[in-house]
Amino acid sequence: MQLKGETSMRKEFRVPDPSVSAPSIAQTDTCPTTEGRVDAVPSASTPASMRGQAGPANPTFVGGTDAKKTPAPMPALAAFSLDARVWFVLTCTFSVCALTVSSPLTLALLWLVALVLYVRLGGSLALLGRSLALLGVLYALIVISAALVFDGTGDVAIVGAAGISWTGLARGAFTCARLMSIVVLSLVLTCACTTAQMSEALTGLLKPLGKVGFPAGDIAVMLGLALRCIPLACEKLATIRMAQNARGAAIGLSRNPVRKVLSYVPLMVPLCVAMFRYADDFAFSLSVKGFTGVNRVELHAHAMSALDWLVAGVGVMAAVGLAVFC
Amino acid sequence: MALRVASLTTRPITSCLGFAFQLTNVNFEVPQAGKIALVGPNGSGKSTLLRALLGTIDLLEGSVAFDDDPLNAEVKSSAIRFDFAYVGQDPDTSFVTSTVEDEIAFALCNTAMRPDDIRARVTQALVACGIEHLRYRSLSTLSGGQKQRVCIAAALALKPRALLFDEPFSMLDANARACVRQALASFDSQTSLIQISHRFDEISDFDSVIALESGHIVWQGSPGEFLAQPGLSERTGLRTTPYVTCEALLYEARFTRAGWTSMGGANSTRGEAAADSLLRAQQCSYVPQVKESGSIMSGASSDAASSFALRDIDLEIKPAQLTLLVGDSGSGKTTLACILAGLLAPCSGHATLDGHCVTPGSVGLAFQRVEDQLFRARVIDDVAFGPQNCGLRRRDALRVAAHALADVGLDVESFGALNPQCLSGGQKRRVALAGVFAMESRFVILDEPTVGLDAAGIHSLLAMLACLLKQGRGVLVVTHEPEVFFGLAEKAYVLENGRIQAMYAAERGNVDA
Numbered sequence: 001m002q003l004k005g006e007t008s009m010r011k012e013f014r015v016p017d018p019s020v021s022a023p024s025i026a027q028t029d030t031c032p033t034t035e036g037r038v039d040a041v042p043s044a045s046t047p048a049s050m051r052g053q054a055g056p057a058n059p060t061f062v063g064g065t066d067a068k069k070t071p072a073p074m075p076a077l078a079a080f081s082l083d084a085r086v087w088f089v090l091t092c093t094f095s096v097c098a099l100t101v102s103s104p105l106t107l108a109l110l111w112l113v114a115l116v117l118y119v120r121l122g123g124s125l126a127l128l129g130r131s132l133a134l135l136g137v138l139y140a141l142i143v144i145s146a147a148l149v150f151d152g153t154g155d156v157a158i159v160g161a162a163g164i165s166w167t168g169l170a171r172g173a174f175t176c177a178r179l180m181s182i183v184v185l186s187l188v189l190t191c192a193c194t195t196a197q198m199s200e201a202l203t204g205l206l207k208p209l210g211k212v213g214f215p216a217g218d219i220a221v222m223l224g225l226a227l228r229c230i231p232l233a234c235e236k237l238a239t240i241r242m243a244q245n246a247r248g249a250a251i252g253l254s255r256n257p258v259r260k261v262l263s264y265v266p267l268m269v270p271l272c273v274a275m276f277r278y279a280d281d282f283a284f285s286l287s288v289k290g291f292t293g294v295n296r297v298e299l300h301a302h303a304m305s306a307l308d309w310l311v312a313g314v315g316v317m318a319a320v321g322l323a324v325f326c
Numbered sequence: 327m328a329l330r331v332a333s334l335t336t337r338p339i340t341s342c343l344g345f346a347f348q349l350t351n352v353n354f355e356v357p358q359a360g361k362i363a364l365v366g367p368n369g370s371g372k373s374t375l376l377r378a379l380l381g382t383i384d385l386l387e388g389s390v391a392f393d394d395d396p397l398n399a400e401v402k403s404s405a406i407r408f409d410f411a412y413v414g415q416d417p418d419t420s421f422v423t424s425t426v427e428d429e430i431a432f433a434l435c436n437t438a439m440r441p442d443d444i445r446a447r448v449t450q451a452l453v454a455c456g457i458e459h460l461r462y463r464s465l466s467t468l469s470g471g472q473k474q475r476v477c478i479a480a481a482l483a484l485k486p487r488a489l490l491f492d493e494p495f496s497m498l499d500a501n502a503r504a505c506v507r508q509a510l511a512s513f514d515s516q517t518s519l520i521q522i523s524h525r526f527d528e529i530s531d532f533d534s535v536i537a538l539e540s541g542h543i544v545w546q547g548s549p550g551e552f553l554a555q556p557g558l559s560e561r562t563g564l565r566t567t568p569y570v571t572c573e574a575l576l577y578e579a580r581f582t583r584a585g586w587t588s589m590g591g592a593n594s595t596r597g598e599a600a601a602d603s604l605l606r607a608q609q610c611s612y613v614p615q616v617k618e619s620g621s622i623m624s625g626a627s628s629d630a631a632s633s634f635a636l637r638d639i640d641l642e643i644k645p646a647q648l649t650l651l652v653g654d655s656g657s658g659k660t661t662l663a664c665i666l667a668g669l670l671a672p673c674s675g676h677a678t679l680d681g682h683c684v685t686p687g688s689v690g691l692a693f694q695r696v697e698d699q700l701f702r703a704r705v706i707d708d709v710a711f712g713p714q715n716c717g718l719r720r721r722d723a724l725r726v727a728a729h730a731l732a733d734v735g736l737d738v739e740s741f742g743a744l745n746p747q748c749l750s751g752g753q754k755r756r757v758a759l760a761g762v763f764a765m766e767s768r769f770v771i772l773d774e775p776t777v778g779l780d781a782a783g784i785h786s787l788l789a790m791l792a793c794l795l796k797q798g799r800g801v802l803v804v805t806h807e808p809e810v811f812f813g814l815a816e817k818a819y820v821l822e823n824g825r826i827q828a829m830y831a832a833e834r835g836n837v838d839a
Contacts, residue, residue, distance in 0.1 A: 194464075196424035224423055231466065232418065236698070242669050243699040247761060248687035248715030266711065269701035273747060281419035288380055288412045289422065289433035289480075297435045299428070299444060 083308040084193040084201035090312065091189040093319040098181040106326035107177055114184040121191035131183050139176040146172030195227040200300060218293040225282055233275060240270045329356040329488050329518055334388035336378050336541075342748040349374055349541045352388070356488065356534075361519045363529035363549070366538035367563035368752055368780055372522045375538070376490045379520070380410055392487055411481035412490045415497055415778070417473035426452075426460045426468075430480045451483035455509045470655050471502025475509055482515075491521040495528060496778050499654050499806035524780045526552075526559070526566045537562045563780030577652055577808070577820045578828065584812050586830040605689060605769040605800060606642035609675035610665055611635075612658075636662055636824045639675070643769055645800045648791060648814045652805055653821035659804045660693075662821065663771045666802065667691040679769070687716065690762040690770035694777055697746075697754035705731070705749075705757050706742035712765040723764075730764035731757070733793050735786055752783055759790065769800045776807050784810055 094110065101107055118128065147169035148154075154163015193201065203220035210216040241251060244266045251267055254260045304312075334352040341347070349371050356362050364372045377383045379390055392409065411433075414420050423429045430451055434444045452458040455475045465473065474494055481489055495503045507528075523529050526549070535552045537545035545558060552558060559566050578588070613635045636658045643649045643666075653659050664670040665677050668684035669691070677684045693699075702708035709727035714720065728738040734756040741749075746757050762770065775787055791814055794801055803811055808818055812832070820828040 194424070196428070196464075199424075221422065228421065228424060239693055240699060242664060243691070243693050243696070245669055245686045246667050246689070246691040247699070247712035247765060249711070250715070266699075266701050270698050273700075274698055278419055281414075281416070282422060284377075284382065285414075285420045285422055287382055288410075290436040291422075291432075292436065295436075295438070297437075297439060297441055297444065299431050299435055299441055301441070 082192070082311055083304045084197035085204050085304065086308045086312045086315070087189050087192045088198065088201040088205065090315045090319070091185050093316050095182045095185050097319040097323045098178050098185070100323040101326050103326045104174060104177075106322055107174070107181060110322075111177070111181050111184065114181060114188055117188050118184060118191060121188065123187055123191045128184065128187060131187060132180055135179065135183070139179070142175050142179075143169065143172035146175065196224070199224040199227055215293060217296050221286070221291065221293070229275070229278060232278060233271065236274050237267065237271055240267055240274075328358055328360075328393060330389075330391050330393075331355070331379070332389050332391075334375070334378060334390070335386045336374060337384045337386055339374070339383075342745070347371070347374070347541060348386075349378060352541075352543055354534075354536055354543065354546065356518045356520060359516045359518060360534070361521070361529075361532040363532045363535045364520060364522045364538060365524070365529070365535060365552075365562045365564050366544075367561075367782055369750055370538040370562075371541040372538055373492055374541070376412065376492055376520065376522065379488075379490060380412055409487045410490055411484045411486035411488075413474075413477045413481050413492065413494045415493045417470070417477045417497075420477055421465050421473075424464060424466070426457070426463050426465060426476050429465060429476055430483050433480065433484055447483045447485070451479040454482055455479040457509075469502065470498050471505045474498060474502070474506050478506065478510065482517075486517060488518040488520060491519065493522050493524065493778075496524070501654050524563060524565055526564050560781065563782045565781045565784065580808065581818065581830040584809070585833050586812075586818065587833065589817075589829040589831050604642055604644060605666060605677075605679050605684070605802075607639045607662065607666055607672075607675065607677045610639040610662070610672040610677060611637050611674045612661055612665060612670065612672050614661070636665070636672070639665075639821075639824075639826055641666075641819055641826065643800045643802050645768060646795055646798045647816050648795060648801045648803065648811060650803050650805060650808050650811055650815045650818035651821060652808045652818055654806060657821045658824040659821055660773055663691060663773050663802070663804050667771055687712075687765065688767055690765045690767045692759055692762045692770070692772045692775065694774040696758040696762065696775075697751070699758055699761065700746040700754060703745055704742065705736075705744050705746050706738060708746055708757060709760045709764050712761055716765065726766060727760070727764050730760040733763055734760045734790050736760065751778075752786075755783075756786070756790075763790075763794065768798070769802070770794060771802045771804065773804045774806070775803065776805060776810055788814060 152161040206216040338346040338348040710723040713723035
């Protein structure tokens with residue numbers, strides 16, 4: 001029962017082990033009577049900004065939570081310790097700026113700043129490459145649709161009236177560059193903030209809308225759960241893929257596009273079933289924890305520092321300035 | 327304050343196959359600080375009873391009251407918050423936030439408490455469970471035992487009148503189970519406890535045992551009386567294997583107590599002449615990839631990559647022989663299983679089947695929760711999926727699938743045309759196992775097949791394994807509960823921190839027994 005394309009299949013595999021999320025208990029799960037205590041456990045009254053430093057895993061900690069684990073601590077990160085709300089606002093405004101600037105030079109400058117930030121925040125270039133490549137088909141469609149002309153005005157004739165317009169090609173490439181810059185900016189955000197911080201930041205930003213009846217509490221919990229579900233779904237997907245491969249399934253290996261799509265059915269059906277089960281479990285969990293979406297107490301309410309305000313203000317003004325004048 | 331449950335009857339719940347189920351006339355009383363165990367086979371209504379107490383299932387009649395303080399419909403929502411706290415089987419699906427502190431505080435934030443009071447409660451609960459050092463950790467970086475202790479801390483933080491535990495230890499290995507039990511024992515409280523369990527060792531010190539069957543209470547008494555009652559353990563599916571204490575956690579003690587002989591440590595199989603028909607790993611090492619920073623996935627898994635890396639693994643599995651691969655969570659068992667099944671390529675060394683490199687599909691592999699791989703609309707089609715991938719024509723594949731279903735104790739006439747998603751949990755697992763067995767590979771690997779099984783499930787699993795061995799197929803069972811397989815297994819490897827630390831062989835007499 002030898003499968004074709006075995007080598008290429010193997011390259012796709014990541015560690016599927018459900019125990020991946022459970023490091024050795026012998027090392028980490030010590031009995032309460034024998035375990036060593038962390039001496040500098042922060043007290044409940046410790047300011048949020050201090051807790052990040054005391055927390056064992058997160059040198060970039062800013063808000064009231066600590067969720068990010070980076071492979072190696074980077075001293076340079078201290079310079080980027082801004083409130084997650086600032087990162088969020090800056091990412092949004094500069095993304096809008098990237099869509100509105102008309103000068104290629106300005107867009108190149110945006111790219112450069114975002115790339116430097118990304119690298120300084122410890123982002124992986126391989127991940128950047130993969131993220132940019134994800135939208136490869138979209139880029140190709142944009143460039144082709146912008147470059148192709150069918151009225152005989154093309155700079156290079158192909159067949160009959162169809163041709164390629166250099167202006168259109170440049171316009172298509174510029175649009176792609178805009179989209180790519182948004183991808184880079186989003187990656188900067190994921191590097192700078194933990195998922196929990198992003199969720200909190202969005203909640204904080206939406207909170208004022210609660211006064212006009214917007215369900216900010218519901219949205220916050222939904223977002224938090226969605227963020228939690230992404231890694232769960234990916235781990236589940238990897239396990240199901242392994243299980244189906246062990247049954248001889250050749251998923252995504254066929255060159256025939258129809259067969260290729262159909263080969264994903266053994267992967268997608270169990271994943272959907274598992275996600276519905278997760279949704280049920282989460283709903284039950286929320287209900288037994290008394291969640292109603294209203295009148296929730298905010299545990300990590302904290303004000304932004306003067307530096308946060310300054311950076312946010314300067315950043316937003318710079319983005320608006322670039323969008324309007326460049 | 328005693329909890330009194332009187333004449334509890336739920337609305338019937340109808341499954342997609344048309345079977346109706348309801349709890350009928352359930353009466354019991356739990357004294358203050360009392361401990362009650364709910365036992366019964368899968369599908370007997372234990373979880374439904376807990377959900378009825380929590381108020382998430384509609385009642386037709388009956389009452390739930392603390393002393394003479396009835397929890398009527400009006401106070402039901404607040405009862406959820408203040409009177410009962412629930413801990414389920416799988417911490418991963420019960421967490422609704424990302425960090426330990428947030429998770430413990432989540433339910434408290436839904437009450438009208440002040441933030442300072444909430445923090446104080448969180449601290450108390452963390453101290454009670456001995457996990458105050460984990461307060462600011464991300465939940466995704468915790469081990470299974472630590473996660474379950476966070477769940478218990480979140481329940482204790484509510485200061486409920488009664489704790490409701492739905493098999494909280496079922497997904498933990500012996501080490502983690504001992505740690506969580508210790509945390510619970512050290513917590514001095516006046517809170518009552520109602521716990522569902524499939525293992526007698528977990529409930530031996532409880533005040534009372536309630537046995538449920540088909541939604542009815544069929545027996546009630548003390549744990550001592552329960553054991554003395556002939557046939558009750560079998561009827562309720564309670565596993566009576568002895569509890570593995572902290573002192574006896576070492577696998578060495580567990581194997582030698584059962585009469586197994588040590589065959590030396592790592593690399594003891596190296597240098598042996600390769601048999602003709604053999605699945606073996608030779609000098610296999612594996613280092614998992616570390617997720618990149620910046621990826622939204624980077625928080626998904628532990629950073630302790632080295633804890634499940636494999637180093638210089640030598641292991642062999644013979645036909646018609648049951649081999650065990652034991653070790654605690656994170657020791658690398660599943661990674662090794664994937665390498666042996668040809669699904670992961672080792673960084674060095676190689677896994678071979680009959681002297682050739684193993685390819686995906688040539689060795690059967692059933693993961694934990696094997697039922698998650700079901701995807702076809704009919705049982706028989708799902709089981710035939712593997713054989714068809716191997717090139718069998720549909721008619722032949724269906725014939726092989728029918729045999730595989732018979733091997734797992736399911737009748738193709740009754741089950742073949744049903745939708746797998748409509749079956750019970752135990753039946754789904756059997757269908758999925760049949761899908762693996764139908765590959766007709768000469769070697770089969772089962773990863774933690776005992777998780778979540780009651781005594782009846784274990785019994786049928788052993789029967790399936792005996793059937794496979796009889797067919798001359800070699801079986802590797804990855805488990806942290808070797809005791810379950812002592813009757814069938816002949817050889818065991820102990821994996822610790824990615825290395826084979828020891829190898830044991832069963833005495834022939836023991837195997838025959």
